[in-house]
Amino acid sequence: MDIQNKKLTIQEVAKATGLTPHTLRYYERIGLIHPINREENTRRCYTMDDVGWIEFLLKLRATGMSIKDMQRYAELQRQGDETLPERVEMLKSLRDKVESHIEEMNEHLKLIHYKIDYYSKVVEERELVKV
Amino acid sequence: MDIQNKKLTIQEVAKATGLTPHTLRYYERIGLIHPINREENTRRCYTMDDVGWIEFLLKLRATGMSIKDMQRYAELQRQGDETLPERVEMLKSLRDKVESHIEEMNEHLKLIHYKIDYYSKVVEERELVKV
């Protein structure tokens, strides 16, 4: 069988994505994932495309996008190419948010470095006094 | 009155820090802030030092430190200089977490940039076909 057409069980997708079967069904229920095909029986049969989409979702999630916004994005995706401009706008807004978040983290990092250095020196001096 | 010794009401601290009075009381209740002095009556009287501590807390929070860890840090801070080594360890662990978080965000940012470019080109081509 073509590896691209390989069908996967919910367990296999869970293992591949790091999500639990519970969470995969939850994401489908709330519309983050389109209704997965059921082949032969009532059980879900995922494709590699589905896994790709879930991995993209996880990246959106990791950047701090809310479920609400991911639902909107998923809905647009299902509506087809007509919605590309709106999706680009969403991605641009996300890009700006992530960029300013990174800037903020870099600022906080400076303070953390400063505190580590300063406190380390104080500890050193206290050690010297003891000896 | 010396500006450093200026006493502040909960409203003033709320305005200065961006937290609400509710949240300020909550943070005190759970030990993120030491019990604030009550002068003349039962009402809280904050000092500039208190505001400085709260601002530091907000930076810890912004880096994703949990309330539980902030409680631990606050407790150590109140115990004095003996706990400096443990606080340095906490800060080092936070530094590592923030650094790898920033790295991850930069990776995600690349994908977002790529998608924006790719989709923008697709949209452009669709526009050309229409005209």
Added chain:
DNA sequence: GCTTGACTTAGAGCACACTCTAAGATGTAA
């Protein structure tokens, strides 16, 4: 003196994002 508004507390309620339970159906191995 009275109203208005800010303060106090303990504790309830909320939004988010899962995470799990219960009860039943179905597939797989011995």
Added chain:
DNA sequence: TTACATCTTAGAGTGTGCTCTAAGTCAAGC
């Protein structure tokens, strides 16, 4: 065939971090 694991659903429960409510006290302005 029997046992057991895994699947299904709807819906309840959980952890985190607030956020608000209720009921009462207090102080300042009209």
